Amino acid sequence: MRTRYNAAITALGGYVPETVLTNKALEEMVDTNSEWIVSRTGIEERRIANDDRVATSDLATMAVNDLLTSANMKPEAVECIIISTSTPDYIMVSTASVVCEKAGLINAWGVDSNAACSGFLYALTLGASLVESGRYKNVIVVGADKNSSIINYEDRNTCILFGDGAGAVLLEQTTEDVGIIDNVFKTDGTGREHLIVLAGGSQTPSTIDTVNNKLNYISQNGKVVFKAAIEGMSDTCTTLLGRNELRVDEIKWLIPHQANLRIINAVGEKLGLTAEQVKVNIQRYGNTTAATIPLCLWDYKNDFKAGDNMILTAFGAGFSWGATYLRWAELRK
Template sequence: MTGLVARTIVTGTGSYLPERVVSNAELSETVDTTDEWIVERSGIRQRHIAAEGEFTSDLAVAAARAALKAAWREPSEIDLIIVATATPDQTFPATATTVQEKLGINDCVAFDVAAVCSGFLYALTVADAMLRAGTMRHALVIGAETFSRILDWEDRTTCVLFGDGAGAVVLERSEGNGDADDRGILAARLHADGRHNSLLYVDGGPSSTGTVGKVRMKGKEVFRHAVTNLASVMTETLEVAGCKAEDVAWVIPHQANLRILESTAKKLGLDIDQVVITVDRHANTSAASVPLALDTAVRDGRIKTGDLLLLEAMGGGFTWGAAALRW
C-alpha cells in the first residue's frame, strides 16, 4: 500500500526461570557475604539457578513456547530464530539451531548473537532489519543464559550478582505510517567500545586458553560507564524515533544493578516508578534480563496498547544499545 512503511511489531512475549531459587541468606552460607551487603550494593535479594543437566537451550525453548502461545503462532510459522547468549550449550553449533530442533522446526534461519548483556538489543535490531527487508515474516528473538556455569563461586564481588533465565519475543512484519505513533520498533541504536575489555570479561575461550573461563569484573568502573553510556544511547534513540523522554511510559532496562537503574532514570528526568525492575528477584541474567523484564510487565498488565517503551542494556565489550518500541 502506498505511503506505508515496514515496521516490526511484538506479537507475543514469554519467559522462563529455573525452579531453584537461591536467596542471599542461602548464598551467605557458602560465600563470604551477607544479605545486607548484597542488597545495599545491588538491590538483589535472590536469583534462579539452572538445575544440573538443564541447558541454555532448555531455558530458551521454554521461553519461546510461552511467547509463541501468547502470539497465537505455531513453531512452523517461524522464519528466523536468533538466540542472544554468552553461555551457549556448545562452542558450536549455534544454540539457536538446538532451539530450532527442540521446537520441531524443520527449516528456518537460526543463529546466535554474542554481545553479552546487550545481546537481546543486538538480536532485536538484527531481526528488525531482516523482517523489514521483507525476506522474513515471523521471528523468534530469545535472550537465554546459564550464567551460573561461568561464575567463580569464591569471588563474592561477582557470584552474588548473576542468575539464570530466559526471555523471548515473537516479532512480525507489519506496516505503519512512518511516524512516532506507529506500533512496533520505532528506532534502535547500538554501540561498542572494545578498549574496555579488561573491565568486564571472561578469562577463557577456545582460541586463547582452551577453557570456558570465569567472569571477571571491575564493578566501580563498569558502573561509571554504564550510567553515562545508557543515558546517552537512550537520549539518542528517542531523538531518532522522534520522541521525547516525557513520551516514555516504561523503561525496560538491563537488570544489572538497582543503583544503575535509579541513576539512569534520574539522568533522563524519568520517575523510578516508570522503570520495570526485576533485579531484586532475577539478579543479572545478562542477555535474558531485558526480555524477562518485558514479559513480566506485559503479563502483570502494566504495559498497555499504545505505550512507548524504551529498552536499554550495556554489557561486556563494552557493548550497549537501546530501542524505542510502541506497544
C-alpha cells in the same frame, strides 16, 4: 510501490528455573551478607539451573514454548530464530540449531549472536531488519543465559550478581505505526578487560591451568563497569530521544538491563523519569545477562498498552551498550 513494513513485538515468552538461590544461601557460601547485597545491588534472590544436564538451549526452548502457547502459534510457522547468549551449549554448533530441534521449529533457520548483556537489543535489531525487509513475516528473538555455568561461587564479587533465565519475543510484520522505530548502539573493545571470561576461546583455549586458575569464570572490575554503564545507557537514551524529537513526557516506560538497581535508578533519574515508569525485576532474578530485558517485558506485559512509547537500554561486556525506541503493539490473544 513496495509496502513498507515495521517489525512489532506481538508475543512474549519467558522461563526461569525453579531453584531459588537466596542471599541467605550465599551467606553460607562466601563472605557476604544479605543486607550488603541488597543495598549494593537490589538483588534478593536469583534463579539457578542447578542440574548439569540443563543447558542454555533448554532455558531458551522453555521460553519459546511459552511464547508459542501465548501466541496460539504452531512451531512450524516460525521462519527464523535469533538467540543472544554468552553461554552457548557448545563452542561449535549454535544454540539456535539446538533450540530449533528441541522446540520443533522445523521450518526455521537459526543463528546465535553474542554481545553479552547488550545482546538482546542487538539481536532485536537484527530480527527487526529481517522483518522490515519484507523477506520474513515472523522472527523470534531470544535472550538466554545459564550464567551459573561460568560463575565462580567462591568469588563474592560476581556470584551475588548473576542468575539463569530466558526471555523471547515474536516480531511480526505490520503496516501500523508501532514496533521497533530506532536504536543507538556503541561498542568499545578497550573495555573488554573489565568484564570478561578470559579462557575458553581461541585467544586462551581451556587447559588444566586455566581451569585451576579459574580463568573460565566471569571476572569483573565492578567500579569501572558501574560508572561506564550509567554513562553509556544514559547517553544513548538521550541521543535517541533527541534525534526522534521525543520529550521525556512522551515516554511511558523505560525497560533497562537488570544489572544493578543503583545503575537502573541513576539512569532513570538522569532521564527525568519517575520510579513507576522504570520497570525492575532484578530483586527476583538478578542479572540474567541477555535475558534481562525480554524477561522484564514478559513480567510486565499486562502494564503495557498499544501505542505506549518505551525505551529499552543495556550495557554489557565488550564494552557494548545502547538503546532502542519502540512503540508497543497489541499482543496476540
